[in-house]
Amino acid sequence: MKILQEILDRKLTISFEVFPPKNDSTFEEVLQATEEIAALKPSFISVTYGAGGKGGKYTMEIARRLQNTDGVETLAHLTCVGAGREDVSAYLQAMKNAGIHNIMALRGDLPEDMSPDAMRESPYPHASDLIREIRAAGDFCIGAACYPEVHVESSVQADDLKYLKEKVEAGADFLTTQMFFDNNLLYNFLYKLRETGVMVPVVPGIMPITGANQVKRALKLSGSFMPRRFTSLVDKFSSSPDAMKQAGIIYACDQIIDLFANGIRHVHVYTMNKPDVAAAILNHLSGILGRIF
């Protein structure tokens, strides 16, 4: 099934994200976590693609199992930075063979040894180039990334929005946001996006922060603005793992409830291979989602 249908559904729904292992030694552990998350029956699960284009074989294997063994609709990520045309073509064929119909098309972060000039001369300098290739390759449902707080490489939001429009014109069916901790940032972004004429569904991405280290990592990755209400919570509870976890889950649920209350119908949760966090979120929202556990 194409997950665009799930996103457009009138019901309020939640999807989760998992990431693949870096090597064989942790494959079974990651698989176990993804199966536990699949057992919670989210509307779909996305599987990220290893940074710098590495790890594609694990993304494919986990996505294939989720789709065919666990019976959960899967969104497999694919990055194109540094990839050759044959690599992408082979990967898309492998996805078709595995019965995967949904792809999150990304450029990926520039590897440290790749200069901006080398990137511009590569086969896929931007996600829009990959999206065109996927659209031409078959009947895939395509997602792309968007950044309510502006992508770190863009100096002004107008440029970011212009290139976002290009991604949609290239064939992206929906957009998923980078994490954010203040919903007003999303609402402002949506207003500007619609003004540029981009009307595809936008799926907010919510990251439950359940440990103090995660705050630093999240900031480094996304540069997200942390509102005072959130930093006070980290200051108060980060020295107690149980307290921080509970506070982080409830903060994420509060964000999700506000999104649902303001017209958003589908939220993607960056569950980071943590089945307990995924289950706690569904439990807290069981009445709202109409799912009793």
Ligand code: FAD
């Ligand atoms: P692009 O859309 O190419 O944009 C990158 C930058 O280039 C932006 O500043 C944009 O404004 C600019 N730009 C775009 N098009 C043009 C153009 N034609 N000319 C000039 N400038 C342009 N990374 C991973 O490695 N694996 C993952 O699985 C993964 N999943 C992600 C999922 C989501 C929902 C999000 C939000 C991010 C994810 N990332 C992932 C991170 C992502 O790869 C990085 O943020 C990366 O730096 C940008 O990827 P992109 O697809 O947004 O790139």
